[in-house]
Amino acid sequence: MDKVSKKSSAKKRVAKRRRARKPMTRSQMMQAVHSEDTKPEMIVRKALFEAGFRYRLHRRDLPGTPDIFVQRYGVAIFVNGCFWHQHGCKLTSRPKSNSAFWNDKFDRNIVRDIKTQHELSLLGYRVAIVWECSLRAEGVADAGNMGAALTLERLIDFIKSDDETIEL
Numbered sequence: 001m002d003k004v005s006k007k008s009s010a011k012k013r014v015a016k017r018r019r020a021r022k023p024m025t026r027s028q029m030m031q032a033v034h035s036e037d038t039k040p041e042m043i044v045r046k047a048l049f050e051a052g053f054r055y056r057l058h059r060r061d062l063p064g065t066p067d068i069f070v071q072r073y074g075v076a077i078f079v080n081g082c083f084w085h086q087h088g089c090k091l092t093s094r095p096k097s098n099s100a101f102w103n104d105k106f107d108r109n110i111v112r113d114i115k116t117q118h119e120l121s122l123l124g125y126r127v128a129i130v131w132e133c134s135l136r137a138e139g140v141a142d143a144g145n146m147g148a149a150l151t152l153e154r155l156i157d158f159i160k161s162d163d164e165t166i167e168l
Helices: 003-018 026-032 039-050 099-122 146-160
Strands: 068-070 075-080 126-131 165-167
Touching: 039 068, 039 075, 039 146, 075 099, 075 146, 099 126, 126 146, 146 165
Parallel strands: 075 126, 126 165
Antiparallel strands: 068 075
């Protein structure tokens, strides 16, 4: 390839990048949402590891596939997003479009969460639910904020205790 064609192909690449991107469709936005290794989950995992706890991630053999499972203490930890699990805080909302679908979906999520907690307790495991909003400071997840520090401290105390369940 000669220098002229290299320059023209480089210009085409730059022009292609500069073109305005189409706005994402609803399905593209939903595909971009991840259920594993989320920011709140990573904050909890880092705090537990630093506190000396060793854990397993996403145990598919347990009901509900807990985000974190501390085998030594028999604790299943779910780090729930306030939107998807309808916590009721300021991060919770319901879409206005296609409301029947979303209302049904969120209601099923809530019922499934309750059922999962019950199944885990029947198996003898203790359950901790950590809400996304408890790990945020003014809308930004940050492990250094006081709210998150208190939440994580309470979670660690729960793991060491004999309590059956906690919601943070």
